[in-house]
Amino acid sequence: MSAPALDLLRTGIDPRTAAFLESCVRCNLCAESCHVHLADGDPASTPAAKVQQVARLYRRYHTWSGRVAPWLTGARDLDDAALDDLTDAAFGRCTMCGRCTLHCAVGLDPANVLGLARAMLAAAGRVPAGIQANVTAALETGNSMRIPAGEVRETIAWLEDDLRQSTGDPTVELPLDQPGRRLLYALNPREIKFFPLSIQAAGLIFHAAGESWTLTSADFDITNYAYFACDRGAQAAISRKVLDRAEALGVEALVVAECGHGYRSLRWEAPEVLRRAFPFEIVSFVELLDRYVAEGRLALDPSRNAERVTLHDPCNLVRSGGVIEPQRRVLARAASDFVEMTPNREHNYCCGGGGGMLAASEYAARRVATGRLKAEQIRRTGAKTVVTPCHNCIDQLLELNKHYGLGVEIRTLAEVVADALVPPAAPPG
Amino acid sequence: MTATAVVLLAALLVAAASLAAARRAIGSVRVPLFAAPRGSEAAGVRYAFTTAFLPRAKESAAGHLPTYVAGLAYHAGIFAALLWLAFTLTPLAPSRPLAIVLAALLALALGSGLALLAKRGSRVSLRAVSVPDDVIANLLVDATLAAGLAAALAPGAVPLFQLAGAALLLYAPLGKLRHMLFLVTSRRAWGRFYGRRGVRG
Numbered sequence: 130m131s132a133p134a135l136d137l138l139r140t141g142i143d144p145r146t147a148a149f150l151e152s153c154v155r156c157n158l159c160a161e162s163c164h165v166h167l168a169d170g171d172p173a174s175t176p177a178a179k180v181q182q183v184a185r186l187y188r189r190y191h192t193w194s195g196r197v198a199p200w201l202t203g204a205r206d207l208d209d210a211a212l213d214d215l216t217d218a219a220f221g222r223c224t225m226c227g228r229c230t231l232h233c234a235v236g237l238d239p240a241n242v243l244g245l246a247r248a249m250l251a252a253a254g255r256v257p258a259g260i261q262a263n264v265t266a267a268l269e270t271g272n273s274m275r276i277p278a279g280e281v282r283e284t285i286a287w288l289e290d291d292l293r294q295s296t297g298d299p300t301v302e303l304p305l306d307q308p309g310r311r312l313l314y315a316l317n318p319r320e321i322k323f324f325p326l327s328i329q330a331a332g333l334i335f336h337a338a339g340e341s342w343t344l345t346s347a348d349f350d351i352t353n354y355a356y357f358a359c360d361r362g363a364q365a366a367i368s369r370k371v372l373d374r375a376e377a378l379g380v381e382a383l384v385v386a387e388c389g390h391g392y393r394s395l396r397w398e399a400p401e402v403l404r405r406a407f408p409f410e411i412v413s414f415v416e417l418l419d420r421y422v423a424e425g426r427l428a429l430d431p432s433r434n435a436e437r438v439t440l441h442d443p444c445n446l447v448r449s450g451g452v453i454e455p456q457r458r459v460l461a462r463a464a465s466d467f468v469e470m471t472p473n474r475e476h477n478y479c480c481g482g483g484g485g486m487l488a489a490s491e492y493a494a495r496r497v498a499t500g501r502l503k504a505e506q507i508r509r510t511g512a513k514t515v516v517t518p519c520h521n522c523i524d525q526l527l528e529l530n531k532h533y534g535l536g537v538e539i540r541t542l543a544e545v546v547a548d549a550l551v552p553p554a555a556p557p558g
Numbered sequence: 559m560t561a562t563a564v565v566l567l568a569a570l571l572v573a574a575a576s577l578a579a580a581r582r583a584i585g586s587v588r589v590p591l592f593a594a595p596r597g598s599e600a601a602g603v604r605y606a607f608t609t610a611f612l613p614r615a616k617e618s619a620a621g622h623l624p625t626y627v628a629g630l631a632y633h634a635g636i637f638a639a640l641l642w643l644a645f646t647l648t649p650l651a652p653s654r655p656l657a658i659v660l661a662a663l664l665a666l667a668l669g670s671g672l673a674l675l676a677k678r679g680s681r682v683s684l685r686a687v688s689v690p691d692d693v694i695a696n697l698l699v700d701a702t703l704a705a706g707l708a709a710a711l712a713p714g715a716v717p718l719f720q721l722a723g724a725a726l727l728l729y730a731p732l733g734k735l736r737h738m739l740f741l742v743t744s745r746r747a748w749g750r751f752y753g754r755r756g757v758r759g
Contacts, residue, residue, distance in 0.1 A: 152741050155689075201732065406592045
């Protein structure tokens with residue numbers, strides 16, 4: 130048994146979460162809204178079953194009947210067995226995608242309740258090692274992949290040089306650590322390590338839009354694995370790094386690169402865990418692209434993306450972030466054959482890799498299995514390209530593509546927009 | 559005042575005090591928020607208490623329409639029974655036509671309650687999340703509805719109705735029936751979340 134977890138359970142429950150726990154009547158109508166349950170059919174995977182893992186503990190310590198007659202409501206002690214069950218429910222069977230929240234007939238938030246479970250597990254030191262490693266790295270080095278500032282500078286310099294050569298435009302730039310710029314464009318470290326094309330695409334778009342912007346070599350990381358772990362202290366500390374950097378640079382807006390949880394954790398959660406507002410706008414690159422298109426700052430030729438394209442909606446950006454239509458407006462202008470998945474928008478299914486699941490290797494087989502729904506959604510569209518404004522989803526979709534033999538290309542929105550730019554860049558001389 | 563009326567009144571006071579204490583224990587759900595809103599909290603709350611109740615708004619309702627309708631009928635009957643229970647503490651009595659309407663409503667609710675209980679017992683996934691409280695709460699509500707139905711048809715059954723109601727009220731603070739107190743809070747928070755983020759409302 131864990132004393133810190135018990136302390137959190139006894140005294141640290143947010144009133145909103147308590148109201149949700151009290152409101153669940155175990156009707157189980159939420160079952161089919163969960164992609165994990167739809168994929169495995171296991172009664173333990175329904176949102177109601179997962180909520181009950183937390184509710185049983187809540188009743189034991191917060192209700193009279195739970196203390197006196199625990200058998201009545203299934204109340205149980207917080208012991209090691211309960212922590213094991215909680216780990217399986219909160220980390221192993223839930224991606225915190227919130228689809229059950231949207232569809233709960235009563236109107237409670239199972240994802241919020243499972244967040245409490247994760248917070249208790251974080252207090253008990255039971256966060257999956259892969260997630261915790263990312264938290265530790267971000268706290269120690271400023272980013273979850275431990276990329277030193279020198280490597281960032283070298284990579285960006287190389288990307289800039291490559292971009293100038295490929296476009297033939299010596300004025301294209303990937304500005305780094307430039308004070309006095311209007312925007313700070315903050316990255317997912319995976320872009321630097323594995324997906325540099327998305328940084329080049331952003332550079333081309335900013336160039337075409339005539340934007341004043343900069344990257345930063347330190348504290349650039351928009352990801353926040355402590356948000357997945359529901360370790361609020363670490364979450365605040367990690368968010369503070371990039372927000373402080375934006376404040377120090379004096380920018381008008383912090384632009385969050387294409388990353389669902391990065392957007393949610395900075396745009397919606399960071400102000401709450403840090404208990405303050407910020408003197409700059411926090412905006413998704415997706416929203417910025419939409420503004421550029423609406424303002425006529427980007428000339429796009431959709432015929433440059435002639436093959437059928439579909440869109441995967443990242444849960445944290447769309448269902449819990451409210452960025453629903455901008456990516457659609459942009460894609461409709463950047464691709465000539467854009468088709469929706471069914472269901473879509475806030476009703477879309479999680480790819481299966483959310484909630485830190487991609488970093489929790491112990492659940493890898495389950496993660497790929499739960500992605501079956503997404504794979505079927507993609508296949509039904511007949512699309513050759515799947516666009517998703519989230520690097521976490523991209524990783525999962527790449528794996529699903531291979532595992533389920535989808536034969537599609539997975540791309541960011543910026544990459545598709547960059548390909549549609551006309552002219553791509555001014556010719557030299 | 560009859561002895562059963564006194565029992566009912568005492569049960570009502572105990573239940574109200576217990577539920578009020580439970581509500582006080584969780585504290586205020588309203589905290590200042592710092593993230594700039596994208597949409598309107600008020601619009602989200604309005605949505606939560608209006609169109610979000612329509613089956614087309616929620617996959618869980620649309621995909622389980624008979625259960626959802628049974629749930630609505632069950633709750634409509636419960637509200638009617640509780641209202642009538644309160645009236646039994648006064649000299650007022652329903653007219654014959656009103657008693658017939660009431661009886662029909664309670665009969666429908668009773669049938670719905672029993673059907674929901676049968677469903678809970680017959681589905682593996684429902685049994686997996688069920689505890690004794692689910693059965694006891696349902697049966698106590700069903701007993702109250704049945705007694706109310708009897709009292710609507712035969713006024714001599716009012717004392718039985720009052721005793722069944724008293725048992726229900728005394729049990730209410732102990733288990734899932736507490737949701738009557740927290741559902742509004744929960745649903746308001748749900749609407750506020752989606753409204754503020756511009757997802758709904």
